[in-house]
Amino acid sequence: MRILLVGAGGVGNAIAKIAARRTFFDAMVVSDYDLGRAEAVLAWITDRHGAEVAGRFSAARIDASDADSVAELARASRATHVMNAVEPKFVPSVFAGAQAAGADYLDMAMSLSEPHPDAPHSKAGVKLGDLQFAAAHEWEASGRLALVGMGVEPGLSDVFARYAADHLFDEIDELGTRDGANLVVRDEDGNEIFAPSFSIWTTIEECLNPPVVWEEGRGWFTTEPFSEPEIFDFPAGIGPVECVNVEHEEVLLMPRWLSAKRVTFKYGLGEEFISVLKTLHRLHLDAVAPIRVRSAGGPVEVAPRDVVAAALPDPATIGPRMTGKTCAGLWATGTGKDGARREVYLYHVSDNEETMRDYDSQCVVWQTALNPVIALELLATGVWQGSGVRGPESFDAAPYLELMARAEADGGYGQAWGLEDRTRATAAS
Amino acid sequence: MRILLVGAGGVGNAIAKIAARRTFFDAMVVSDYDLGRAEAVLAWITDRHGAEVAGRFSAARIDASDADSVAELARASRATHVMNAVEPKFVPSVFAGAQAAGADYLDMAMSLSEPHPDAPHSKAGVKLGDLQFAAAHEWEASGRLALVGMGVEPGLSDVFARYAADHLFDEIDELGTRDGANLVVRDEDGNEIFAPSFSIWTTIEECLNPPVVWEEGRGWFTTEPFSEPEIFDFPAGIGPVECVNVEHEEVLLMPRWLSAKRVTFKYGLGEEFISVLKTLHRLHLDAVAPIRVRSAGGPVEVAPRDVVAAALPDPATIGPRMTGKTCAGLWATGTGKDGARREVYLYHVSDNEETMRDYDSQCVVWQTALNPVIALELLATGVWQGSGVRGPESFDAAPYLELMARAEADGGYGQAWGLEDRTRATAAS
Structure with a gap:
């Protein structure tokens, strides 16, 4: 598994740090609009875990508002999974960029809603994630997985x-x-x-x-x-x-x-x-x-x-x-x-x-960041498998909660x- | 009396409109950073009172943050009185500009305060108007009047x-x-x-x-x-x-x-x-x-x-x-x-x-604007006289309240x- 992490803000930063203690992936490119933020994560990992662990990580600049920029970096880094950790307003571009690059995709918040034009406080308008579910058949057809809402809540x-x-x-x-x-x-x-x-x-x-x-x-x-x-x-x-x-x-x-x-x-x-x-x-x-x-x-x-x-x-x-x-x-x-x-x-x-x-x-x-790392591990090890646009509840919960709770000494997350x-x-x- | 009105925002606008119904002054230059606001006042006066009344008014552009700009326009318009109707943060520059031009000065809010550095909630630091009262002897010496705080409250x-x-x-x-x-x-x-x-x-x-x-x-x-x-x-x-x-x-x-x-x-x-x-x-x-x-x-x-x-x-x-x-x-x-x-x-x-x-x-x-017009009228007619930096309570209140309350038909303000x-x-x- 090769991961392109889009966003090194609070949650992206913590995702990389949590992932640094795991071995299930081969490489993680930590990217941000502000390259300095991505480099700061690598410096922390090097400082805390040494050069060998940090060797699996690299830093890159990305424009999350531009699907081409996302696709380009996903291809260049040979990403199998694009992990979206930027603000939800960038979901459409990161989602489209991952799809264009043929990578699987995860996020922690779904595409934004728009209120119903006539009855905003009684009828649903454009709903959270509608934009993403509209593309479900394409993801299904290409055999790729978009696991949406995979933070702590949703997740x-x-x-x-x-x-x-x-x-x-x-x-x-x-x-x-x-x-x-x-x-x-x-x-x-x-x-x-x-x-x-x-x-x-x-x-x-x-x-x-x-x-x-x-x-x-x-x-x-x-x-x-x-x-x-x-x-x-x-x-x-x-x-x-x-x-x-x-x-x-x-x-x-x-x-x-x-x-x-x-x-x-x-x-x-x-x-x-x-x-x-x-x-x-x-x-x-x-x-x-x-x-x-x-x-x-x-x-x-x-x-x-x-x-x-x-x-x-x-x-x-x-x-x-x-x-x-x-x-x-x-x-x-x-x-x-x-x-x-x-x-x-x-x-x-x-x-x-x-x-x-x-x-x-x-x-x-940190609590938000923990969960996509667990999900990535279940996908890397084949415990979770699937394609299309899917929510966390579409996968078996038992192995997830078992891995999360198992002690770190025994290969779990100790949570x-x-x-x-x-x-x-x-x-x- | 020739008045330079600095500021044609809400209060400045109303000052000009109230003054349009009075005859005590010869000319009023309505000035603003946004010339369009000054011109709008003149258009209203022309529309409501006709060209003859509006003839005493003119519009000009001013930068109230710049004492030189204020002094220059005060001189050019041969102002005997500068009426400050802009935000209090511009008091220092309008006050200094009027002084430089040798005009009398009125405002409706005084120079700003600065909290006491050590005990802001028990001791007074730089107080409202301190900057102006510090120049009191200069105004006194030149025989010019700065009537400060002459709106409704203060005023x-x-x-x-x-x-x-x-x-x-x-x-x-x-x-x-x-x-x-x-x-x-x-x-x-x-x-x-x-x-x-x-x-x-x-x-x-x-x-x-x-x-x-x-x-x-x-x-x-x-x-x-x-x-x-x-x-x-x-x-x-x-x-x-x-x-x-x-x-x-x-x-x-x-x-x-x-x-x-x-x-x-x-x-x-x-x-x-x-x-x-x-x-x-x-x-x-x-x-x-x-x-x-x-x-x-x-x-x-x-x-x-x-x-x-x-x-x-x-x-x-x-x-x-x-x-x-x-x-x-x-x-x-x-x-x-x-x-x-x-x-x-x-x-x-x-x-x-x-x-x-x-x-x-x-x-x-409007209530704020009413009062400086009454004060200007008392100064124009010589009922109020004085020099230095003075508050409204330093003048006789009886003629003020009488003029304010007297019916418009009898030459008062009908308030x-x-x-x-x-x-x-x-x-x-």
Whole structure:
């Protein structure tokens, strides 16, 4: 397996570092628009693992917005797999570039949605991934695989859903991805600051777009942003967090392969963050269309959302000032294998202290990066096989979760996942 | 009197329109960085009042950031008075330009403050107007007048304070400027939108800077932003509004000429607006130092605060979609002329419906513009005379308030002001 990694930002950086501890691939080209970022990853790997391990890696410049640039570098590096680790707005060009080069493709976020022109808060318009699924027959015909949504959420959440469908339930009422954290970032003086742990650009996109929900018999539909708030109790000491509906890939992926009455995604944004996002929207600062702004050198055109991102700390740099844990998981309800009502939460927790210590990578970014590396390993070893445009839930979840949980000393990733049976708690409440 | 008006934005525009109905001056040059804005004012005056009235007005281009540009145009237009109607950050250059040209000077906001380097929220650093008062002896020596802070607040509020000191109180405990409104702006579909009625740039500056308070024996000191919240009950149907301490010129002006135990300024921002300002601050979007932001044409440098301003509707354009009233006034407490405790609120209300009908100008902007025109008239007629750097409270308030309230048919401005005696209400509570 020869991997072209597109993007050496927070997640791309961590993918390369995690991959450096694995032997399943022959070469990884770490590419970025800013060559310096790609070279910095190689320097870290050399420093931490020595020249021999780093020998499998090389750095290159790429323009992810240009499919030809992606195809060219994929061919030049004889890539068998293109691993997309840039912002979702570049999905079309990286996806097309991989296809043109005849390589397999993986990403962690799917092509962007467009609201329904008449009824944005009730009907789905162009959905997440529609652009990619439209090309499914071409990928199928050429025998190539595009594994889409293969991060932590979407990604691990979808693997959990497949596991629940295969091993825990006879019939599923709801597949609900639930994400929450207790992360705090402080400045030099120890004061809590506002510093989102993930790209604010992407966070605004997912949170302010109309959330999408899937229901049996109704299909996909949308709601107002921040709808159906609920308090979800997260494990590992995180505790209760306010979660709201957010547009997310799981809702578009799971119903294609799994049977459930309802599929949702709720994000534990917390009250403060929701209020910040609402304010940005109210002040038109979430806009991506450039506006005219005065500057010392005369008027310039900038997208307000890019200004918001530039004014905040880079999520990739806040790790050292952050404390806490983040939890990604799937809450499922339905009828268990014994015919009785069942409710479970399958989850994985990432602790910032550990990811900083072992990878110099903050926990949210690291948790996202972990999963595509596991998937690549399952593809390299032939445990996962397939072609077409596919979500993680279209593959067997058991070997994935086994490899993830197995100790590193025994060839696994040493990342435990949890299954919390909430059946009794629900009955009591 | 020949007036050079610097700035044809919202307030400058309204100054010219109000002046068009008065005969006390010989000529007014309306100048702006954007000549089109100056010409638009002239077109309105011609359209509304005919060519003869408009004949006293002319349009010119100016760079308010450049003292030489201001001085040059002041000389070329043989200005006896330079009326500054641009953002307060241009006060130093317009002030210096007027001085260089030997003209008298008026503004509606004073030179900006700088927080104390060590104790920004307890000690005053460079205060509002310090730069201007530092030149007081030069203005005094040349026999020229710089009348600073002569809008509505500061301005009319200071006139009210002088009136209270001369006519209502023997001894004053607190001179408290209190400003509140019930304005609502709606979009085409009738939905309430976020659209501040005054320059967001200036609003952020005054609201996020440490508020300044003056106390007898202690002098000027500062507090945390949004300190000492109180519910103030405004007249004219506006009702109770949450007011907080805000940095404002009155606190710097009144103690120089009037005797009081405490001088404060509280702004009826309301809960939502305070929350928006806090969020902008938390996200560093109030910053005036340029940051690097990506754009289609490559990285550019813009000040986040300029982007916030550019993303919001121009306050000068929201009048047609706005409803409600704004109230500016002075709340004073102390010992009345009869030796008994007294509490009064002196105020002026501006109704958007009226200012739009008569001036195509929204009420907050119009109310600000009204006052420097009255002051110019008192200077032109010799009722007000003086030299040096002076605040409005250094002049006799009685003729000002008389001219303001007198009917237009009788040569006045037809703007009633109110005196609400709150002595009894306080005793009862």
